Amino acid sequence: MIDKNEKSTIIRMFHVHKNYGSKKALSNINLDVSKNEFLFITGPSGAGKSTLLKLLYLGEPVSEGQILIDGMNLSRIPRKRISFLRQKLGIIFQDYKLIPTKTVFDNVALVLEAMGKKKQFVQKKVNSVLRMVGMEKRFNAMPQSLSGGEQQRIAVARAVVGMPKIILADEPTGSLDPESAGAVFDLLKEFHARGATILVATHDQELIRKTGCRAIYLKDGCQVLK
Amino acid sequence: MIFFFKRAFQDIRTNSFLSAVTIITIFLSVLIVSTLVLFFLNTNDYMNSWKKGIKIIAYLKPDIVETNLVDIKNKIHGLYGVAEAEFISKEEAMKRLREQMKRQSSLLNGFKENPLPDAFEIRLTEQFSNSERIENLAVQIEALPEIDDVEYGRRWIGRFIKLFDLFRLTGYAMSGIFFMAAVFIVANTIRLVIYSRREEIEIMRLIGATDRFIKTPFYIEAVIQGALGGIIGLAALFAAYIYISINVEQSLSFDLLHVRFFSLRLSGAIILCSMLVGWLGCFISLRQFLKE
Numbered sequence: 073m074i075d076k077n078e079k080s081t082i083i084r085m086f087h088v089h090k091n092y093g094s095k096k097a098l099s100n101i102n103l104d105v106s107k108n109e110f111l112f113i114t115g116p117s118g119a120g121k122s123t124l125l126k127l128l129y130l131g132e133p134v135s136e137g138q139i140l141i142d143g144m145n146l147s148r149i150p151r152k153r154i155s156f157l158r159q160k161l162g163i164i165f166q167d168y169k170l171i172p173t174k175t176v177f178d179n180v181a182l183v184l185e186a187m188g189k190k191k192q193f194v195q196k197k198v199n200s201v202l203r204m205v206g207m208e209k210r211f212n213a214m215p216q217s218l219s220g221g222e223q224q225r226i227a228v229a230r231a232v233v234g235m236p237k238i239i240l241a242d243e244p245t246g247s248l249d250p251e252s253a254g255a256v257f258d259l260l261k262e263f264h265a266r267g268a269t270i271l272v273a274t275h276d277q278e279l280i281r282k283t284g285c286r287a288i289y290l291k292d293g294c295q296v297l298k
Numbered sequence: 299m300i301f302f303f304k305r306a307f308q309d310i311r312t313n314s315f316l317s318a319v320t321i322i323t324i325f326l327s328v329l330i331v332s333t334l335v336l337f338f339l340n341t342n343d344y345m346n347s348w349k350k351g352i353k354i355i356a357y358l359k360p361d362i363v364e365t366n367l368v369d370i371k372n373k374i375h376g377l378y379g380v381a382e383a384e385f386i387s388k389e390e391a392m393k394r395l396r397e398q399m400k401r402q403s404s405l406l407n408g409f410k411e412n413p414l415p416d417a418f419e420i421r422l423t424e425q426f427s428n429s430e431r432i433e434n435l436a437v438q439i440e441a442l443p444e445i446d447d448v449e450y451g452r453r454w455i456g457r458f459i460k461l462f463d464l465f466r467l468t469g470y471a472m473s474g475i476f477f478m479a480a481v482f483i484v485a486n487t488i489r490l491v492i493y494s495r496r497e498e499i500e501i502m503r504l505i506g507a508t509d510r511f512i513k514t515p516f517y518i519e520a521v522i523q524g525a526l527g528g529i530i531g532l533a534a535l536f537a538a539y540i541y542i543s544i545n546v547e548q549s550l551s552f553d554l555l556h557v558r559f560f561s562l563r564l565s566g567a568i569i570l571c572s573m574l575v576g577w578l579g580c581f582i583s584l585r586q587f588l589k590e
Contacts, residue, residue, distance in 0.1 A: 131504065158506035171498045173312045185301065186507035230505065 082107045082238060082269050083128065088137035090123055090293070097123045098293045101137070105271065107237075110264050112280045113273045115290035121273035122166070124290070125240045128271070129161050130154050142237060159187055162231030162268070164241040168223045170215040176202070176226050177211040183234045197233060205229045205259055221252025228259050232268070239263060241272045245279065253279075306518035316491045317523060320576075323487045324527025325534070327480030328572045332535050332560070334476060335568075338469035340557050345462050346424075352432070352458075354420040354450040356439045362416065370444050374418055379435050382421040388414045415446065429456040477571070484579030488520060492587050499587070509588055516580050524576025528569040532560070 083105035090098040098120045105111055113121045126132045127139060130146055139146040142160065149157055170179050177198055184194045202208040205225040215223055224244060231239055241260060245253035257279065264270050274280070280287045289296050310317045356374065367385055374383040386394075391414040396403040420439070422432065432455055440448045492499070502512050539559050560568065 129504070152509070155503070155506050155508040155511075158504065161506075163504060165504075169501045169504065171501055173498065182502065182507070183505050186502065186505065186511050191301070234506070 080106045082109075082142055083271075084138075084140040085127075086138045086140075088127065088139060089135045090120070090127060090132065091135045096293050098127070098290075101295050103288060103295070105269060108264070108267055108269055110261075110270045110283070110285040111272070112283075112285060112287035113271060113290065114275060114277065114280060114287050115296075116275060118292075119290040120293040121275075121290055122242050123293075125163075125242050125271065125273050128238075128240055129158055129163055155186070159183075159234060160236055160238065162234065162236035162239040164224075164227050164231045164239065164244045166243040166246055168215070168227040170223055170226055170230075172215055174215075175211065176207060176213050176215065176218070179215065179226060180230045180233050183230055187234060198229075201229045201233045204232075204262075206255075219252075221248050221255065224248060224252065224256050225259070228256060232263050236268065238269045238271070241270065243274055244272060245274065245276060302514045302518055305515040306522065309515055310519055310522065313491065313495065316494060317519070320484070320487050320491060320520075320523045321527045321530070323484055324480070324524055324572055324576060325530045327476075327483060327575065328528050328531030328568065329534055331473060331476045331480060332531060332568055334469075335473055336535065336539075336557075336560065338466075338473070339560075342466065342469070343558065345465065348458070352422060352450070352455055354422070354432070354436055354439060354448055356418045356420060356442075356445050357415040357447045357449070358417060358444055359446045360415060362444050366444065370442070371418065373442055374420060374439060377435060377438055379422050379431060380420055381423045384419045384421075386417045386419050388412050388416050391415075391417060429459045477575070480575050481578045481582070484520075484524075484575050485582040486579075488516075488576075488579045489583040489587070492516070492583050496587070512588070513584055516584055517577060520576035520580035521573045522576075524573040525569055527576070528572025531572065532565055532568060 081104050083103070085101050085103040088098060088101040089096070101124065113124055115121055123132065127134055128141065130149070134147065141157065144157060146157070171182070174182070180201060181194050181198045184197060199208060202211055205228055207222065207225050207229065210218065210222065215226065218226065228244070239260070244256050244260065248256060260270055260272065358370070362370070371383050371385065374380055389412065392406070392412050395414070396406060399406065432450060436448045436450050439445055499512055536559060539557065542557060
């Protein structure tokens, strides 16, 4: 029997450990994230914030423990099914990870094309998302011709275009000026308002204080404060 | 599929330098292997034409009357492996001998009677190339009551056929080795291409692209590059063939030096092989890369 609380949990981490050789990156992480929650993962550099997100999108395997995402046990997902898990997630990387040889439009469209969506749908959806992030006029630009803030907006557009249930953002405002950072954060809030569950790894305490959302604090790979 | 083709062409345009390197690698591999195959093919033709020249001479007993000749010819014709049996009278044999001896033919004037016997010159079918089979046939012919003796260059035929088989085997082996070498060279070139695009592949995987979605355009690219490399390689070889045909053949005006080019079907097969080389190279590289 699943209780009401259990039903609304979309991410669950049980006693998760991550080691790189003898170095412990994460120790005994236990975390429940509810549907449509906006959660911050914070802590100093090297605390394990990015590692925690990597475990969620299977960028790295866990060393010990279990992770459940939307009912899927990540330890039991065969290699071939990892892509289907990632299609359910929208990931915003700290270094944007845009493909330098593809235009803004193609970078965003790639997510839908990988899902096998039809050309007309892709065009319509990508244009609408680019309009949402205010980049519709730069659809034909190459990523290297964009500023950091613009690239991050494209990264956000790419993360949300597939309408994922969960958005994982790794330091989405870390390398941006306050104005661009504000714009990107507003976008995340907008997608949260539309029903997405959002996990943001950041060391920006001011941002967390302003939003008043739940945050977990990591230090040396350990969860110190909820 | 149209989407994957579009992506493949787009990728070729975007990575034009590395695509050119792959095409040039395939072109050189095809050129080397095709030159080798063409050489073996032409040499094989010459050896086959020599092989067609292999014949058995069956000498008739001196007391054979002319009326029996048709009967003997039919008997010889009835044996397996005989393509043609031509009667050479002793007068004809003497005439040929005189022609062969040219200036020394006066030596033959000393004979009061023609010492040469009547004979049958027997040509063998093309498939009849085994020295043991030729020997068996010679024994069968010699066993005919009207035949006195047979002659067929036992030693040199054996050696020639062994040499011919060795040559053909060497041809197959070398073509096979060069084909393998071409696959590995192309695989390494494609690996470089994939390595240069590892960031793009990694990003695609992170945003949820399946292996099939990532691999398919690479395979299409490799097959297109293989086809282009093959066509350019064959065109270069054809240009060299035309040059040799016009300059070398004419200046030597030598019938033996007539070189033939690949038939359309064989040219198509070579282009298909070069596409296969591209596909195999891509398969080897991608399998390793996506496992990592």
